[in-house]
Amino acid sequence: MVIKQVKVVLLTGGSSGIGAATARLLAEAGITVYAGSRRGTVEKPAPRIIPVQLDVNDETSLKSTVERIVSEQGHLDAVVCNAGNGIYGPVEGATDEELRYQFETCFFGSFKTIQACLPVFRRQGFGRIVTVTSVMAILQLPFQGFYSAAKAALLSLSESLSMELKGTGIECCSVLPGDVATGFTAARKFTVAAQDPGSPYRERMDRNLKKIEKDELGGMTPDVIGKAIRKQLMRKHMAIRVIPRIDYGAVGFLVRILPERGKLWLLDLLYS
Ligand SMILES: NC(=O)c1ccc[n+]([C@@H]2O[C@H](COP(=O)([O-])OP(=O)(O)OC[C@H]3O[C@@H](n4cnc5c(N)ncnc54)[C@H](OP(=O)(O)O)[C@@H]3O)[C@@H](O)[C@H]2O)c1
Incomplete structure (x- = not known):
């Protein structure tokens, strides 16, 4: 079988936000989407969206989902690793467990999802791997070091993998919202240190959190990211790294050209 077009997609984190918007936009473009999440629901049922209950931290549920897709559709053309969460707090006083919580879903969960799909993609000689990382993979903010680190690790993995897969027909793209x-x-968790009223970071954390929550709640609609993912999946060859919307793209460019110390000075001024 020669696959040239993406027709069947496994998407993780499909029950809300960016994942739900992406599932809807892909389905509207005629693509069948298996939308996986722990809840196993979708915001708006649609003919080509198939809700699936899965946990990206559970290899068995990932493996059986991939087997189900291949048995029902005969092929699986792309995976969108979008499931994610966030934990907030200072590096000082954080526990291993808190750091692991962040890496578990955002990094290991995406890694396991990719691992579950790769044998199918290799057999087909075709596959598209999209990871949803974040601008915070390239732009570090105070008190969100664990999130930045997990997303930076996933971005690195995606780019290494894209080189490893050269010549296989499998491509990787990371989208950085x-x-x-x-x-x-609302789902963001807080470390124990972040909840300490007497924390030496208290005042700066309160200011910082107010700003990031305001920015997020007044941010883009999830459709902007869904459209960027759809555009990549429909291209003959995907870009390696995509930062949706021109203003964030410009920030990405600035991050590349500013001296590191200048970049951190500016971010600290804005965010703490
Ligand atoms: N919102 C932003 O400003 C922003 C910015 C940059 C990047 N991102 C990234 O975009 C992605 C989507 O986030 P969102 O903003 O759309 O937030 P969201 O609405 O909270 O969506 C997160 C999705 O991940 C799923 N999920 C969480 N843990 C899971 C697990 N262990 N297994 C399977 N599914 C799991 C959730 O479904 P269940 O709870 O049903 O499992 C939900 O569908 C995340 O990777 C996030 O880091 C978001």
Whole structure:
């Protein structure tokens, strides 16, 4: 079988926000989407959206979902690793467990999802891997070091993998959203140190949190990111790294050209 067009997609984190918008936009373009999440629901049922209950931290549920897709559709053309969460707090006083919580879903969950799909893609000689990372993979903010680190690790993995897969017909693209208004803000967890009223970071954390929550809640609609993902999946060859919306793209460019110390000075001024 020669696959040239993406027709069947496994998408993680499909129950809300960016994932739900992406599922809807892909389905409208005639693509069948298996929308996976722990809830196993979709915001708006649609003919080509198939809700699937899965946990990206559970290899068995990922493997059986991939097997189900291949048995029902005969092929799986792309995966969108979008499931994610966030934990907030200073590096000082954080526990291993808190750091692991962040890496578990955002990094290991995406890694396991990719691992579950790769044998199918290799057999087909075709596959598209999209990871939803964040501008915070390239732009670090105070008190969100764990989130930045997990997303930077996933971005690195995607780019290494894209080189490893050269000549296989499998391509990788990472989409780096800026602020998007979704349930992500309300679902954010806080480390024990972040909740300490006597923390030496208290005043700066309070100011910082107010700003990031305001930015997120007043951010882009999830459709902006969904459209960027759809555009990549419909291209003959995907870009390696995509920062949706011109203003965030410009920030990405600035990050590349500013001296590191200048960049951190500016971010600290704006965010703490
Ligand atoms: N919102 C932003 O400003 C922003 C900016 C940059 C990047 N991002 C990234 O965009 C992605 C989507 O986030 P969002 O903003 O759309 O937030 P969201 O509305 O909270 O969506 C997160 C999705 O991930 C799913 N999920 C969480 N843990 C999971 C697990 N272990 N297994 C399977 N599914 C899981 C959730 O569904 P269940 O709870 O049903 O499992 C939900 O569908 C995340 O990777 C996030 O880091 C968001």
